[in-house]
Amino acid sequence: MTVLTSVPVRTKRRPDEEHPSGDPRFALIDRTLKRFQYQQDALIEVLHTSQEAFGFLSNDLLVYVAHQLKLPLSWVYGVATFYHFFTLTPQGEHNCIVCMGTACYVKQAAEIVAALQKEYGVAPGETTANGKFSLATARCLGSCGLAPVLVLDGEVLPRETPESAMARVQKRLLGEESEKVSE
């Protein structure tokens, strides 16, 4: 019979210690981990925080979360890929989400997607090669009274048409370039 003589050595860093990479954003993840007392049930909350801090879930990040929660990496990967909210690839500087809920669909939201897709050569869920623009569709943003709805960099824009949507995106992308020129 084996007798446990000493407390197992903790391999985990102390939460106040800095991450080896020196990236301060890991402190945000650590804070969430601490808030949930490193419970494995809190995986989705931890992934939410990680994505907020880093913009997307890189492989390193998944390894880090898996290690901290003492979960197999496959488990963390399985959860991260199951939910639409988590993205494993970096996002463009500007993103445009077109709502494809029923109310928006009935009011021709598909044409907006088609127009943007044709102009920028990206399918929904993709980012342009220069990393400037991401196009995405959403299942329903719950603003059905204002259909069709567009979310451009977090700003909700009601009652759009393919033309107005194109104009807005173009302006946003050009706006950034003209700022750079003036600098």
Add this chain to the structure above:
Amino acid sequence: MNRADLESMAQREQQRQQAFRCRILCCASTPCLSSGGTAVFDAINTAVTELKLDADVQPVATGCMGPCSRGPMVTVQEQGQPDVVYQQVTPEVARVIVAEHASQQKSFADHVLPSDDPFFAKQQKVVLANSGLIDPEKLEDYVAHGGYLALGYALREMTPESVCKEIIASGLRGRGGAGFPAGLKWDMVRREKADKKFIVANGDEGDPGAYMDRTLMESDPHRVLEGMAIAGFAVGAEQGFLYVRGEYPVAAKRLERAIRTAERRGLLGSRVLDSGFNFRVDVRIGAGAFVCGEETALMASIMGNRGQPTTRPPYPAQKGLWGKPTLINNVETFGNIAPIISGGAAWYSTIGTPKSKGTKIFALAGRVNTTGLIEVPMGITLREIVFDIGGGIPEGMAFKAAQTGGPSGGCIPAEHLDTPVDYESLRALGSIMGSGGLIIMDERSCMVDVAKFFMEFCMDESCGKCVPCRVGTVQMHRVLERITEGSATMADLERLQELCTMVKETSLCGLGQSAPNPVLSTIRYFMDEYTAHITHHHCPAGKCTLDQQPVSEWVTA
């Protein structure tokens, strides 16, 4: 805090509000904010400060007032006068409104929405009674409107058993869509013997075209919390989880703030209202998976797993979260609890039809003049909803179909417009009540295309655990795609119907079992459109491309 403190808090707040001559309520829910509500509220605030009316006029940011397509909405409550509702308010109009009400002139007629407008007249607000009238971020405002009195009453005057009996007597049925009697579910959980039980409020509103739950959580968060606390007392649970959809960050933030305020005042947490009852609520934020609206998948998600459903039985009422008895109800169901306890089951059961009691919130959207959030008594006809409340179809088009229940429901054609809206009648028509999305379509919508849209949704959202749903939805989508492209034959249509029956009868959870509903209901009522696509290569709505041919025609050619 005890019941006496609660009443004095309500009185203090009522007196404080009555001290103002006029209150200007400005809708601050997502639809109004995205049509410029923030600027309107700022304009009202600056106008009030500029005109030095701080002591007379109180601007309040409230929850949803209903007619979202007419936003931003502003309501003016003046002492001794009926409320005036303004629509499509701009910052300029807002300044005029403040100035005119300050000088007690007549209201600014251009933007007034008449109070006898059928949009309001045909509605009956029970769950949304406070929505649009109170500041959702202020506990005092909710208490001044009678909030938490029902919880106080239940804790002092009732036993868990009598609360369950009251809910059974009220005839309340689950508002998530299936319509299981809520009281029976509560009683089942109450009878279970376990050291721990849980309450879960399902706010994972995934149906495209539905936003009732979000509005309720954003406009009146304390009502949901009060309903959950009463449920906790009735079934003997001390921990509740509120699962909020990831797309609703505002709702999650407001609920978290509401929980903190209520805990600080002793209305949640330990020793609720100085009784022996403890109840904590935690918010869990979803990560975007439609299937998580299914109760077993939702529980898996709360426990940090992939949101995949499991077989039932055992039902959550027996073995739910962490293997303990768990009560899961929709947030709208919890929104009904406080009125039932304070008004009594006898009063509540006078609303609605013999089998479906109470009211139902619908999100009216699509091709209809006034879109927005409505609460109507059960048993109202679709015609009243579409043509009286919604104001009919715009641009002189004809009504074609009403879609209820989202991707699990069906389309109801014009000949059934006079059907009363209740659980049984809708099921008899091949649709379901669903969580309350109601989308109106006119002649420009192709029904085959609509069926394809919903099938694509179910195909994407299928969790992949059981084969009928994972493979069946893909195959059904392919057939529908062929029909809209023009390469289908009548044999495809037969195969589609066979597939529908197979998926419906053999899928593991509600998602798969109901996925064929949009196809079956459109085949039932709009068979002519399917045959027009297949045999005549013609789309009556002019929506489908139909640029391909069946393979058999290629061969013979």
